[in-house]
Amino acid sequence: VQLQASGGGLVQAGGSLRLSCTASGRTFSRYKMAWFRQAPGKEREFVAAMSWNGRTTYYADSVKGRFTISRDNAENTVYLQMNSLKPEDTAVYYCATDRREFEQRLRDRAYEYDYWGQGTQVTVSS
Numbered sequence: 001v002q003l004q005a006s007g008g009g010l011v012q013a014g015g016s017l018r019l020s021c022t023a024s025g026r027t028f029s030r031y032k033m034a035w036f037r038q039a040p041g042k043e044r045e046f047v048a049a050m051s052w053n054g055r056t057t058y059y060a061d062s063v064k065g066r067f068t069i070s071r072d073n074a075e076n077t078v079y080l081q082m083n084s085l086k087p088e089d090t091a092v093y094y095c096a097t098d099r100r101e102f103e104q105r106l107r108d109r110a111y112e113y114d115y116w117g118q119g120t121q122v123t124v125s126s
Contacts, residue, residue: 001025001115005095008120011085015124019080021095021117029053029073030101035080036110037091037122044094046108048080058106063089085124092119 007019019035034049048069049058057069068081078095096113107113 001097003095003097003115003117005093005117005120008093008122010123010125013085013087013124013126015085016081016083017085017122019082019093019095019120019122020077021079022075022077023097024076028076031097032100032103032106033069033071033078034096034107034113035069035078035093036096036113037089037093038119039091042091044110046110047093049106049108050078051104051106052102056104056106058108060108082122085122087124087126090122090124092121094119 002024003021005021011017030052032051035047036044037047038044046060047063050069050071054071066084071078095117098114
């Protein structure tokens with residue numbers, strides 16, 4: 001399984017970015033997808049997750065109402081729309097997935113995910 005993340009960049013506070021993550025190597029539509037982030041000197045933290053069929057989503061409190069996760073199973077791609085960005089959102093963002101086929105439960109611990117993208121840098125200036 002390979003995950004390729006893109007879409008990061010430099011944006012001013014209050015701005016928006018959309019991250020993309022394209023998967024290959026297996027049937028994308030059978031597995032949940034998630035986004036995590038890691039700021040310098042900090043542990044990797046959960047951002048958002050979506051179930052295999054898109055019916056269930058789960059967000060960290062810090063991004064709820066500002067970020068939206070979505071997926072296009074026909075394109076094998078998951079997205080993270082980030083609005084009202086804040087300097088504290090600055091981090092490397094990673095997409096992730098696991099091996100639990102058709103699982104509806106969404107997980108927010110990094111160790112529960114098996115495959116990771118390479119990360120894309122998001123920098124929000126004040």
